[in-house]
Amino acid sequence: MEPPSKEPYNDSEAMDAVDLLGVPAVRPAISSHQLLVGEAKDLIRNDLPSSWRFLSDSPCNFLPAPYFSSVEGYHSSSRPVHLVVCVHGLEGLHLDLRMFSVYLKLALPGASLTFLKSKRNEQNTNNDFHLMIEALVAEIIEFIKEKELDVEHLSFVGHSLGNIIIRGALAHPAMSDFLPLLRVYISFAGPHLGTVHANSVVSTGMWLLRKWKKSTSLCQLAMKDHADKRQSFLYQLSLKPGLALFQSVLLVASHQDQYVPFHSAHIARHPGGDDEELSRVHTEMVQNLLRPLQYTSTQLSRYTVVYHFQSSVDVNVLVGRAGHVAVLDNDLFLEKFVALFCVPKFAMIAADPEETICSAPACSS
Numbered sequence: 001m002e003p004p005s006k007e008p009y010n011d012s013e014a015m016d017a018v019d020l021l022g023v024p025a026v027r028p029a030i031s032s033h034q035l036l037v038g039e040a041k042d043l044i045r046n047d048l049p050s051s052w053r054f055l056s057d058s059p060c061n062f063l064p065a066p067y068f069s070s071v072e073g074y075h076s077s078s079r080p081v082h083l084v085v086c087v088h089g090l091e092g093l094h095l096d097l098r099m100f101s102v103y104l105k106l107a108l109p110g111a112s113l114t115f116l117k118s119k120r121n122e123q124n125t126n127n128d129f130h131l132m133i134e135a136l137v138a139e140i141i142e143f144i145k146e147k148e149l150d151v152e153h154l155s156f157v158g159h160s161l162g163n164i165i166i167r168g169a170l171a172h173p174a175m176s177d178f179l180p181l182l183r184v185y186i187s188f189a190g191p192h193l194g195t196v197h198a199n200s201v202v203s204t205g206m207w208l209l210r211k212w213k214k215s216t217s218l219c220q221l222a223m224k225d226h227a228d229k230r231q232s233f234l235y236q237l238s239l240k241p242g243l244a245l246f247q248s249v250l251l252v253a254s255h256q257d258q259y260v261p262f263h264s265a266h267i268a269r270h271p272g273g274d275d276e277e278l279s280r281v282h283t284e285m286v287q288n289l290l291r292p293l294q295y296t297s298t299q300l301s302r303y304t305v306v307y308h309f310q311s312s313v314d315v316n317v318l319v320g321r322a323g324h325v326a327v328l329d330n331d332l333f334l335e336k337f338v339a340l341f342c343v344p345k346f347a348m349i350a351a352d353p354e355e356t357i358c359s360a361p362a363c364s365s
Contacts, residue, residue, distance in 0.1 A: 080152035081114045082183070082349060085140060089160025089189075090126075090217070094119035096328050097157055100186075103338040108346055116143045118162075125161060126215035129233055133168035137175055153349055155184040155246075159328060160260060161217060163190030164237070171240035184345045185246045188327045189257050192289065193264035193282055194234050195221045229281045238285040244292035247299065248345045252337075254305040256323030266302050303341070305333065 084104070086097040094117040101115040120139040121132045144151060158166045166185070169175055195218075219225050220233040229235060243249050253265030263270045267289050270282050293300055307326045327333065 080150040081112045082153040082155065082346070083114050083116060083144070083149060083151045084155045084157060085116045085118060085136075085166070087118045087136065087156070087158045087162030087166050088122070088125075089158075089162050092125065092159065092162070093122060096159060099328075099331055099334050100157055100338060103335050104342060104346065107339055107343045111346065113346070114147070114149060116140065121165065126217055128216040129164060129168055129220055132165045132217070133172060136165050136169045137172045140169070140178075141174060151178070151181060153183045154178050154181040155186075155346075156182075157186045157188070158190060159188045160190065160324065161221070163187045163192065164221070164234070167192075167237060167240075167242045170242055170245060171237070179241075179245055182245045182247070183349055184248045184250070184342070185243065186250045186252070186342065187265070188252045189254070189260045189265050189324055190251070191221050191260045191264050192267045193261070193270075193285055194223050195260060195264065196223055196278065196282075223281075229278065230284075235281065235285055235288075238288040241292070243289060243300070244296040244298050247297065247349075249298060249300045250303065250341060250345075251301070252303045252305060252327065254307065254323045254326070256305075256307055256309075256326075259324040262304075266304075268302075301341070303337075307333070 084101065086094075086101060088094060088096040097117065101113075101117070105111075105113055105115075116139070118136055118139055120135040121127075124132060124135070143149075156166045170179070170182075216225070223229050223232045223234055226232045251266050253260075253262050255262050257265070261270075262268075267286055269286050270279060290300070305327070307323060307330065309322055309326075
């Protein structure tokens with residue numbers, strides 16, 4: 001990882017390149033396929049900044065201890081707990097992020113992790129975001145009461161549209177008592193700046209879906225819910241407290257994802273466009289979201305994922321859907337990502353509840 005940057009919203013900062021082309025570090029023989037993969041990676045390296053690295057080049061001994069082992073220092077009583085809320089995306093299921101929870105629990109045995117896999121909005125992801133936010137907040141509070149949990153830490157993991165619901169929930173009055181407990185936020189393909197700059201094919205498909213499903217949420221993601229973009233739901237959400245409430249924020253994006261624009265998932269300025277007013281609005285949203293990080297100890301990290309798909313002629317690959325949902329389906333990526341980048345964040349909390357991160361503003365890549 002590169003040293004922390006002092007400018008949390010500097011778009012020129014380096015980002016990790018996470019690939020799925022690698023193989024275990026030690027093999028008895030090198031196959032022709034491995035040689036081709038190695039040559040391809042060497043070609044890619046020539047075009048990347050020196051600070052980028054392949055996740056598959058990392059050693060395999062990245063966990064604090066083997067799975068299913070007893071780790072001294074990680075065991076604690078069943079209470080209090082670290083509650084991790086997982087929120088699915090558009091027309092998703094509560095089990096979409098199940099493998100994330102599995103790998104995190106395996107990597108941190110005895111860390112008192114409790115997972116709430118949100119299901120309240122499973123049939124309602126085309127509703128107005130305000131309704132989905134209300135539903136998630138009610139679900140969290142009911143879950144804590146029903147399980148009689150003593151929540152000491154609270155973290156969130158979201159995929160796609162679920163990230164907008166999470167950010168909206170943080171600004172809900174009923175969540176005010178939980179804000180001091182916030183620790184880690186992981187955003188997979190989150191449309192934080194909307195879907196306005198999606199490619200033409202996807203934009204057309206979303207327009208048809210909005211009409212067919214009468215989807216209010218897609219209308220809000222496209223910032224079509226108000227004639228004045230600055231009065232739209234997403235812009236107004238950018239003005240509310242959010243990322244700076246956490247100790248660590250991890251933003252995961254992929255250029256192969258055509259559903260959520262890369263800059264939107266990374267909360268970065270759009271490289272440009274024909275609509276100057278829209279570009280100004282997006283720049284303001286980026287500043288609204290990231291400027292508060294300058295005054296907190298929040299560590300912001302961005303990750304770029306490059307997936308290896310077996311077939312490039314698959315319809316899901318061509319329209320960019322495969323790159324959007326791969327994070328849910330690819331166990332190899334999830335296991336390595338969790339072990340290398342998520343475990344250190346959660347382990348620090350599990351090892352010492354009173355420990356705090358450095359006071360300097362940080363944005364690591």
